[in-house]
Amino acid sequence: MTGFFLSQIQGLDPLTSDEVLVAQNVFFALIALVMILAALKMVTTENIVHAALYLVIVLAGAAGMFILLGAEFVAVTQILVYIGAIIVLFLFGIMLTKGSFGTEEGELRERNRMAVLVAVLIVAVTSGSFIDSFRDAELNRQAPSTTADIGDSIFGQFIIPFEAISVLLLAALIGSVVIARRDQ
Amino acid sequence: MMIIASDPLLSSDIGFSVVAIMLLKVVIAFALLMVSVMLVIWFERKIVADMHNRVGPSLAGPWGILQTLADGIKLFFKEDLLPERADRVVFRLAPYLSLVPAFLSFAIVPIGGDFTNGGDGTVSIFGHRTLLQVADPPVGILLFLALSSIAVYGVMLAGWSSGSKYPLLGSVRASAQMISYEAALGLSMATVFLFSGTLSTSGIVSGQATWNWNLVSTGFIPFIIFVIAGTAELNRPPFDLVEAEQELVGGFHTEYSSIRFALFFLAEFMNMITMSAIAVTLFLGGPNGPILIKQIAWVWPILWFFLKVMAFLFTFVWLRATLPRLRYDQLMDLGWKLLIPASLGWFLLIAALNIGEDRGWSTFLIVPIGLIVLSLAALLLNGAIKKAKDSSLHAADLSEISEGVDQ
Numbered sequence: 001m002t003g004f005f006l007s008q009i010q011g012l013d014p015l016t017s018d019e020v021l022v023a024q025n026v027f028f029a030l031i032a033l034v035m036i037l038a039a040l041k042m043v044t045t046e047n048i049v050h051a052a053l054y055l056v057i058v059l060a061g062a063a064g065m066f067i068l069l070g071a072e073f074v075a076v077t078q079i080l081v082y083i084g085a086i087i088v089l090f091l092f093g094i095m096l097t098k099g100s101f102g103t104e105e106g107e108l109r110e111r112n113r114m115a116v117l118v119a120v121l122i123v124a125v126t127s128g129s130f131i132d133s134f135r136d137a138e139l140n141r142q143a144p145s146t147t148a149d150i151g152d153s154i155f156g157q158f159i160i161p162f163e164a165i166s167v168l169l170l171a172a173l174i175g176s177v178v179i180a181r182r183d184q
Numbered sequence: 185m186m187i188i189a190s191d192p193l194l195s196s197d198i199g200f201s202v203v204a205i206m207l208l209k210v211v212i213a214f215a216l217l218m219v220s221v222m223l224v225i226w227f228e229r230k231i232v233a234d235m236h237n238r239v240g241p242s243l244a245g246p247w248g249i250l251q252t253l254a255d256g257i258k259l260f261f262k263e264d265l266l267p268e269r270a271d272r273v274v275f276r277l278a279p280y281l282s283l284v285p286a287f288l289s290f291a292i293v294p295i296g297g298d299f300t301n302g303g304d305g306t307v308s309i310f311g312h313r314t315l316l317q318v319a320d321p322p323v324g325i326l327l328f329l330a331l332s333s334i335a336v337y338g339v340m341l342a343g344w345s346s347g348s349k350y351p352l353l354g355s356v357r358a359s360a361q362m363i364s365y366e367a368a369l370g371l372s373m374a375t376v377f378l379f380s381g382t383l384s385t386s387g388i389v390s391g392q393a394t395w396n397w398n399l400v401s402t403g404f405i406p407f408i409i410f411v412i413a414g415t416a417e418l419n420r421p422p423f424d425l426v427e428a429e430q431e432l433v434g435g436f437h438t439e440y441s442s443i444r445f446a447l448f449f450l451a452e453f454m455n456m457i458t459m460s461a462i463a464v465t466l467f468l469g470g471p472n473g474p475i476l477i478k479q480i481a482w483v484w485p486i487l488w489f490f491l492k493v494m495a496f497l498f499t500f501v502w503l504r505a506t507l508p509r510l511r512y513d514q515l516m517d518l519g520w521k522l523l524i525p526a527s528l529g530w531f532l533l534i535a536a537l538n539i540g541e542d543r544g545w546s547t548f549l550i551v552p553i554g555l556i557v558l559s560l561a562a563l564l565l566n567g568a569i570k571k572a573k574d575s576s577l578h579a580a581d582l583s584e585i586s587e588g589v590d591q
Binding site: 047053072077079080083085091092095146 | 271274321322323326327329330333334336337340341344352356359360363366383
């Protein structure tokens with residue numbers, strides 16, 4: 001199905017900026033709706049495994065958004081990394097350590113208040129920075145980002161930030177191994 | 185929009201006939217996969233029976249060929265049990281999470297089409313030229329990896345949602361195994377991408393049109409790693425710890441019955457066929473082969489593809505009948521300490537050779553230097569593993585002593 005959509009997008013003619021792309025808008029609205037509903041269910045559900053599964057729906061929706069933008073490499077990477085690895089690790093953690101998760105009423109209410117505060121702050125900061133940096137810029141539909149383009153820019157223009165992030169991740173990895181080791 | 189190796193069917197105007205061809209391709213792929221699963225299950229039972237010196241299924245149809253159909257019909261009429269402690273929604277969802285990725289990943293495999301002599305692998309249907317595969321996305325093989333990482337959910341959630349002990353243990357084992365071997369699988373595929381320069385399956389196949397199969401040009405090692413990691417990814421013997429009957433009853437699907445159990449079975453064999461097809465596409469030139477009779481030229485690529493896939497399927501069955509199951513720590517050792525470093529090292533060596541070719545360095549210099557660096561790295565890794573094993577053994581001894589003191 002995904003493959004079918006991918007090839008559908010390739011088949012579309014490049015659009016001029018003032019043309020309204022009905023199908024894309026319809027799919028955007030559908031995916032956005034599903035993502036919002038899943039995100040709400042994720043924070044309200046009692047069952048922590050269900051919460052992780054709702055998060056999967058949200059992330060899959062994000063991958064769908066990338067496909068709508070013609071960035072199929074980013075979409076597949078999103079599925080591979082977030083759904084295929086990170087949430088699986090979450091589930092592992094939940095299944096192997098299934099202990100009591102504090103469900104006392106007062107504590108929960110306190111935590112909810114903090115969560116709402118943090119969420120509002122994050123939304124404000126990210127949307128503020130997005131609006132500020134993109135303002136009237138429009139997506140260039142003529143140049144979809146192919147895998148080769150992304151590879152070239154990561155290992156050319158952005159090589160230093162890329163390597164810096166790699167070293168950061170390696171440090172985090174080694175740090176977690178050191179913390180997890182108990183035999184010293 | 186310039187996208188390499190895209191299906192010519194979709195580059196023209198999309199009218200009724202194009203949609204009809206797409207639907208036809210989807211239906212054919214679906215039917216093909218279902219029928220092959222039916223036959224592969226029979227094939228496996230028959231071959232294993234032969235190797236065990238038994239008769240095997242023999243009553244339903246000629247040579248028992250309809251045995252799977254009979255089993256499927258029987259499973260349909262069985263009672264569908266839902267364990268009392270199960271998580272109802274997830275329990276019902278899990279089989280489909282196994283099945284759907286298994287179906288989808290077959291969509292990117294080109295099963296025919298002539299790529300030799302500058303052919304682009306397309307065939308003519310109703311006046312349209314099209315590839316013999318359901319979809320040819322530019323991210324091709326990555327899509328296969330993404331789908332196989334989704335398939336982990338089916339196994340994991342099936343075990344968890346059953347609400348009992350053995351399925352949970354089986355599913356934790358299974359998902360740990362699938363995640364571990366996915367890395368080796370991906371790295372061995374990456375070596376192929378270095379040669380093909382594209383991720384698209386039809387591009388990879390057309391890069392092997394002149395008998396220059398990736399099996400030889402990548403130097404056999406990635407192929408061997410791919411087959412081992414693929415067998416582990418499929419949870420097939422000798423890596424079938426997931427359903428080690430002596431330890432785990434039936435593994436993650438212990439609590440499943442009736443048609444839901446059949447769905448897991450279907451997904452398992454479908455994955456086996458798809459993995460064989462992907463291996464053929466990546467390493468054995470896909471449908472490429474000699475065209476022997478010009479009048480029926482379109483038949484030959486499909487025939488070659490079929491024969492190559494059959495060879496793989498036979499190998500999987502052969503392994504099952506021959507090899508004993510690994511122990512869990514042996515499985516993890518093989519994956520993390522041998523396959524991943526080996527595939528990574530080989531990938532680096534091939535990459536160095538490729539760069540050397542671009543820059544005009546001498547191959548006779550790169551190969552020895554590369555091999556020396558790699559063997560140094562292997563020595564270091566071995567030393568580290570040995571040290572870690574010694575110190576953990578030492579720690580175990582110490583704790584045993586202190587336990588003795590406590591008593």
